[in-house]
Amino acid sequence: MRFSFVFSITALQALVVALSQPVPLSISLTKKSSLRTADGxxxxxxxxxxxxxxxAKLQRGxxxxxxxxxxxxxxxxLTKRAGSSGSDPLVDSSxxxxxxxxxxxxxxxxxxxxFDTGSADFFLPGPSCDVQCSGHTLFNPNSSSSAVALGKSFQLSFGDKSTAEGQQYNDTVSIGGLTATAQTLGVASNTSGFLKEKFDGLMGMSFPSLSHFPAEPVFNTLVSQGAVSESVFAFKLASSGSELHLGGVNSALYKGSFxxxxxxxxxxxxxxxxxxxxxxxxxVxxxxxxxxxxxxxxxxxxxxxSQFYAAITNATEVQPGIYTLPCNAIPNMSITIGGKAFPLSTDTFNKGPTDSSGKICIGGVQGSDSVGDQFQWILGDVFMRNVYTAFDVGNSRIGFAELA
Incomplete structure (x- = not known):
């Protein structure tokens, strides 16, 4: 009996420890609109x-x-060519x-x-933003008992000449059921254009070296405070079922190995x-x-x-760095990373027709003179919609896997 009692206590202790461990959570993601005009x-x-x-984001970073x-x-x-675990569901805007x-x-x-892996700072519209933030939920630090004013201002500018400026605070942030305390965030008192978007604020998920505040990004704070069991977050980006997974990966969303x-x-x-x-x-x-x-x-x-589109029959540069191609001749494209080829679907490569004829389409690869110094490419949605992507902060690496 004594052995059974000791065993039971040990098992109970193990259960308590297991239950106390951080659980990875998911956040559904949404992307509302597209780069298309009202007529499609x-x-x-x-x-x-x-x-x-x-x-502009590259310059800011x-x-x-x-x-x-x-x-x-x-x-x-940088120069620009003249002329023009838990999971969180995600929505796409523009x-x-x-x-x-x-x-x-x-x-x-x-x-x-x-949720932006190309920036580091977190900000929300504040109570004095008024008309400029109409239609958005405003964060009032005076209504939060955990908000601490840092006595520091911030100002961010964006590529469409919009801006956000205000004051910095520390406060509690909950994302996907995970909590970061004393997280630095900006509370915008003035914005110009940026918060016309469908979302309320911006949460950067890059490395801290890109922070303008400067401060630790929210996920890094979750890691340092032990709120996640793994220092990994992962994205599935798709027309439906998109999510951000925090504290690991969602094994139901990919197949094979990373x-x-x-x-x-x-x-x-x-x-x-x-x-x-x-x-x-x-x-390439x-x-x-x-x-x-x-x-x-x-x-x-x-x-x-330019060399890329030279390999595609009848592709045409219609504006500096902007290319079209026949809608019935979308190429088979793949990108090889770590010795593995990841094919891109024609649906993700083809951004859609330019007019009602349906004959000419915009390609998903476009050019910029601001790219090509420290890196030659930016892999955005057109690539990420074809893979499950894990951002491993602890091991400073990115993992790619086939979508399930």
């Missing part, structure tokens, strides 16, 4: 505007990296932003946030790849790229993208 066509001008916003580390991110100034539910403060106040690529520079999520293929022909050899949930396209250096 793809406007090259909207593609150019999105690329301009990405170029590079400036923060230089200020935080004392080292230049790019070897020269085909550029994946957003889901978060909560902030004590008691918790509920919001939606764009192929990992080490992060080559802890700023953006930057890795090296082996090649890019079109219709069985290797167009070894390359460097960043993986970004905030980019809807695959964006490459303008000169390399």
């Amino acid at each position: 066509y793809v406007d090259p001008a909207s593609i150019r505007a999105h690329i301009s916003s990405i170029e 590079a400036a923060a990296f230089e200020r935080n580390t004392g080292a230049a991110f790019f070897s020269h100034s 085909n550029t932003s994946w957003f889901g539910a978060i909560s902030v403060g004590t008691p918790l106040q509920n919001f939606t946030a764009d 192929t990992y690529a080490p992060v080559t520079k802890q700023a953006f999520w930057q890795i090296d790849g082996d090649g890019i293929w079109i219709n069985g022909n290797q167009i 050899k070894t390359f460097s790229a960043i993986v970004d949930t905030g980019t809807t396209l695959i964006v490459g250096n303008s000169s390399v993208v």
